[in-house]
Amino acid sequence: QKEVEQNSGPLSVPEGAIASLNCTYSDRGSQSFFWYRQYSGKSPELIMSIYSNGDKEDGRFTAQLNKASQYVSLLIRDSQPSDSATYLCAPLGYGNKLVFGAGTILRVKS
Amino acid sequence: DGGITQSPKYLFRKEGQNVTLSCEQNLNHDAMYWYRQDPGQGLRLIYYSQIVNDFQKGDIAEGYSVSREKKESFPLTVTSAQKNPTAFYLCASSSPGDRGGDGYTFGSGTRLTVV
Numbered sequence: 001q002k003e004v005e006q007n008s009g010p011l012s013v014p015e016g017a018i019a020s021l022n023c024t025y026s027d028r029g030s031q032s033f034f035w036y037r038q039y040s041g042k043s044p045e046l047i048m049s050i051y052s053n054g055d056k057e058d059g060r061f062t063a064q065l066n067k068a069s070q071y072v073s074l075l076i077r078d079s080q081p082s083d084s085a086t087y088l089c090a091p092l093g094y095g096n097k098l099v100f101g102a103g104t105i106l107r108v109k110s
Numbered sequence: 111d112g113g114i115t116q117s118p119k120y121l122f123r124k125e126g127q128n129v130t131l132s133c134e135q136n137l138n139h140d141a142m143y144w145y146r147q148d149p150g151q152g153l154r155l156i157y158y159s160q161i162v163n164d165f166q167k168g169d170i171a172e173g174y175s176v177s178r179e180k181k182e183s184f185p186l187t188v189t190s191a192q193k194n195p196t197a198f199y200l201c202a203s204s205s206p207g208d209r210g211g212d213g214y215t216f217g218s219g220t221r222l223t224v225v
Contacts, residue, residue, distance in 0.1 A: 044153075049212070088152065088153070100153040103152055
């Protein structure tokens with residue numbers, strides 16, 4: 001079992017729809033979780049962090065965390081073509097190191 | 111502005127040659143990391159350093175070496191022992207703090223190609 005599992009996609013959504021990106025992790029000790037966006041050929045950029053169970057909203061982005069189910073998700077409302085990218089889930093693991101999933105490719109069609 | 115600078119952006123290596131990738135940060139971060147990314151794959155940790163003059167191997171350290179003589183700098187050498195070095199190399203830094211701080215800040219990356 002991989003430490004961090006993400007559906008590789010591509011996930012295709014029409015412009016204006018809600019994109020839902022999911023991630024499961026194996027380390028029950030993880031307490032902090034980060035979502036990164038990576039455009040093709042570019043480096044990852046941080047878009048959200050979440051530490052507590054429940055929802056955290058920031059603009060069009062909402063991160064959801066359920067530690068009992070070892071599940072974290074990212075919702076993107078009103079998806080735009082500029083949101084087309086790979087989204088990386090990264091729980092904070094042992095030794096304060098982030099463990100990255102392989103990422104989900106999101107394609108927003110106009 | 112604070113950030114991480116990686117150079118060069120593109121690097122070509124001949125068979126049997128050692129090359130060094132530069133990573134410099136002015137964020138005053140204690141921890142620095144090197145990742146490798148292959149097409150369509152996630153990030154794999156090569157080496158990391160949490161304080162000056164100390165570093166640890168990551169998941170794929172074979173064929174690579176690093177040094178951490180200054181807080182700001184964490185260069186990565188890709189040695190001739192690395193048989194398949196063609197990849198996108200990413201340097202990152204963090205100031206862990208409580209609950210992992212603000213995560214990692216990444217440099218813009220170096221794309222290494224063997225010719």
